[in-house]
Amino acid sequence: MPLITYRKALNDALAEEIIRDENVVIIGEEVAQYNGAYKVTEGLWQRFGDKRVVDAPISEAGFIGMGIGASMLGVRPVMELMFWSFAYVAWDQIINNAGQVRYMSGGLINCPIVIRGPANGGTNVGATHSHTPENFIANTPGLKVVCPATAYDAKGLMKAAIRDNDPVCVMENTLLYGESWEVPEEEYVIPLGVADIKREGTDVSLIAHGRAVITALKAAEILAAEHDINAEVLDLRSIRPLDEEAILNTVRKTHRAVLVDENKPFCGVSAQIAATIQEKAFDDLDAPVQRVCSLDAPAIYSPALENLQLPTVARIIEKVLHIR
Amino acid sequence: MPKLSSPMPSVTDDEVAVDPADYARAEINASLKPKQKIGFFREMIRIRRFEQTSLKYYNQGMMGGFLHLYIGQEAVAVGTVSLMGKNDHVITAYRDHGHALAVGMGMNECMAELFGKATGCSRGKGGSMHFFAPDKNYWGGHGIVGGQTPLGLGLAYGLKYKGLKGCALCFMGDGAVNQGAYHESLNLAALWKLPVVYIIENNKYSMGTTLERSSAMRNCLAERADGYGIVWDIANGEDLYEVRAKTANAMRRAHEQSLPTVLEVDTYRYYGHSVADANAKKYRSPEEIERYKTHHDPISLWKKRLMDEGVLTEAEAEAIDEAAKDEADVAAQFAIDSDSPAPETIFEDVYWEVDNKTEAGSTGRHFFSE
Known part of the structure; x- marks a missing residue:
């Protein structure tokens, strides 16, 4: 099996899902022309163009909320947070809108959205950039959260997250992006909820x-x-x-x-x-x-x-x- | 009604090719049939009678939570929603009963939701602030001030992404204009040319705080759209013809050019912020409320207009009113007679995958109560 990095595994998962489903769109800060702040989306804009890979201004509440609204109509946005630490700016949108709208509508609405990005300490960037909010997300019924530890898991879980019809938060790790693991070339999906x-x-x-x-x-x-x-x-x-x-x-x-x-x-x-x-x-x-x-x-x-x-x-x- | 003093709206003159004093002659209104005009009257009356009936039962302690009444603002929801086509969508804040009935939701399901019953539009899970009917392009019903403004943008984004010619009408109160999410949404709407119409229903008070005490730029809230290069307009919310004419311009801009608009509609609520608002007659004078009820009531003015036009008689108006009252009474009885949701439904409607018993919904534990 080829050895690929955690970053490349995510990149492959995103590319494969963009090809598989015309409703999948990548939105986030620096995801397109800059190729991703951590290069997770490298090359995707060149391959798939403006419609499928969209640079957003620094405006997390606005563009995350927009993605949630679009997902209610059946678009499947994959929103990048440059850091999960920035999610707090969009907290109302994630918790109150993505997390509660299905329940409050008695099941009439669902939000097939993925919010992804790194959530980790260990890079000497201080308290504002080092949060790991998986416990906060997990404390909100209506949201799902996964934290892949290897390239293999990152790819398989990302594909499952994108195909899931509920809002899924994927928490990656900047210290793992450059690490390599064996990842098969054939397609696979790792179900959420399986250790x-x-x-x-x-x-x-x-x-x-x-x-x-x-x-x-x-x-x-x-x-x-x-x-x-x-x-x-x-x-x-x-x-x-x-x-x-x-x-x-x-x-x-x-x-x-x-x-x-x-x-x-x-x-x-x-x-x-x-x-x-x-x-x-x-x-x-x-x-x-x-x-x-x-x-x-x-x-x-x-x-x-x-x-x-x-x-x-x-x-x-x-x-x-x-x-x- | 005190006129908004300053501003010249940023629309161009040819957009409303009528004498501004008489929007009845706007193309969108000139083509109306008598039946449609009477229909608007009926819709407004239905909203009012629904809410008055809900108030009666709320005061008897038969509902929980808050009840934000729309009474006084009916021409805004009815006028704007009357313009919606197949691919036009609506989303609003917590003062949402009027929009819900205007899009065609039934009184029964809405009243039952207020009573927290299983037959409610949200199965008793949303309450007054959270009505939804996606089958009628109605996306709520949102409780956090300004929180729905990015969602409305997302509806517009979704329409554009799917290549549909439609727009999102995103309603908000005057208090929401000071929320950051709204300003982020305006920037994105202009930047990405999204077909969204932000409709500020300016009822003068964000809860108990006047415009003077809440907004730095207070002559006109819509004017802030200039900062984002977005066309804006103002409308007199007591005149259903004007609401329709101005909204039609904004929707045309969205449909034809995929551009956003901010439309501020001058209106007034007769009741407090919610029924629980103990100071509803302290932060504003009883005389002010009375003045609006007497001289600026959108339903009375519309009725007079239709009678002047010879479209409606007093007797017909009374019959419509009686029917609306009866419909609301029936809805209340329906709600009273309905069952409360079963306890096991607490865990339904949380996850799509669980509800639909998919493979993804069956791996791992989703709920953690014993």
């Missing part, structure tokens, strides 16, 4: 999403090599819908869980996972559920400290050893 075991193990379950999966995998290698602990790594991939069965199955298998989550701990995704495990797999646990989240302060700029603020391999190992 993936990224590493089989028997002694402890590391449950993560997004780039935290990669961190968990590194920790698992060290745990195996230096501590004789065989960790299983479960990648949630999708936060809402959530593959609860996969979570419970890995906990029933290993009897120990460490949740790795770039969200802040308070009301973050891992808080929901921990609640689920104690409600439904309490008797399977041999130790309290542990969490490794971003340290609970606004994202710090200092390059010397930001990597410590995010979930680290060292903190994961420490938590695992604590409950071994």
Whole structure:
């Protein structure tokens, strides 16, 4: 299988869906002529032209809301946020309009829209540009949210998101855009709501999403090599819908869980996972559920400290050893 | 009605090729048949009687939440909606009953929605502020001030994207002109030449705050469109002929040139911001309200006009009114007799894929209540 980058995988998914469905249109800041602030949409404007790939002014509330309105009429906009951190400018549109209109209309209207872009810390851009709002989105029934950790997942989940008839938020990661994974040439789609075991193990379950999966995998290698602990790594991939069965199955298998989550701990995704495990797999646990989240302060700029603020391999190992 | 003082609208003279004092002679109105004119009267009366009946039951505690009454503004919804063709769409804010009835929604489904019943237009899930009828090109019914303005733009974008010759009529109150989403929408509408008509229903008060206390540029709210290079106009909302003539110009601009317009319609609400507005007669004088009711009521003026034209008699008008009252009473009884939504419907209408039992709707957990 060819090795391609996470960025290219997304680019391929977008191109394939533009070709597949005439209603798919890419809209966002710098997505067309600039080729994408992070080059995810590189070459698409040249290939598909002005109608299918549209540069928007810096006007998130306006163009995201416009995309939602167009989706009510059956257009399938794929809206790029240069950073998910900018979503707060468009929050009313995303939460109140995309998220609630189906419900408030008694099911008469639906919004087949995708809102995508990177949501991550670790690039020393300070607190305003480092948000991971998957927990906020997941707290809104009516919205869906996925956080791919690999190129393979990014492509398959993006295609599923575009074909979905509900609003789907895709949270990517600028630190993964340049990383490469094996991606098959033939078409595939990864359903939303299906987790993936990224590493089989028997002694402890590391449950993560997004780039935290990669961190968990590194920790698992060290745990195996230096501590004789065989960790299983479960990648949630999708936060809402959530593959609860996969979570419970890995906990029933290993009897120990460490949740790795770039969200802040308070009301973050891992808080929901921990609640689920104690409600439904309490008797399977041999130790309290542990969490490794971003340290609970606004994202710090200092390059010397930001990597410590995010979930680290060292903190994961420490938590695992604590409950071994 | 106090006239908006300053501005010269940015439309060109030949767009309304009539004596501005008499919009009855505008082409769009001159061609009207008596039956259609009486139909407008009936629509306005129906809206008023519907709302008066809803008010009665609201005051009896039979409805929840807010009730934002449209009474006094009826000529705006009826006049504008009367111009809609197959590919023209409507979206508005939370004062939405008038537009809903004007597009053809039934009194029963609307009243039942106010009562929170399963037979309501939104199955009891939206309430007063959230009526929808996409089959009638009516996209709500939106609760956040100005929040619908990008959606209206999106309807216009969708029409243009699909190559349909239509437009979006996006209604808003005077309070919404100070929301950022509206200004972002104006910029995009002009930038991308989208067929949207923003109709500001200026009823003078954003809740309890007068224009003088809310808008820096207050002679005319539509004039702000100049900042985006968008054509704008003003209309007297008590005159259904004028509303139609001015709206027709804007819709023609959208249909023929794919260009936006901002149309400000001067109007007035007799009741408070919502029925719960305890200060409705404090931030404005009872005399002011009375003056509008007596001298500027759009329904009374339309009735007089039709009688002057020899189109309508007093007896016919009374019969139409009685029928509207009866229809509203029947709707109220329908709502009272209807069942409340079943508890399990709480989880319906959240996700399309779940409701339609698709494969995508069956993978993973979508709801997290025990």
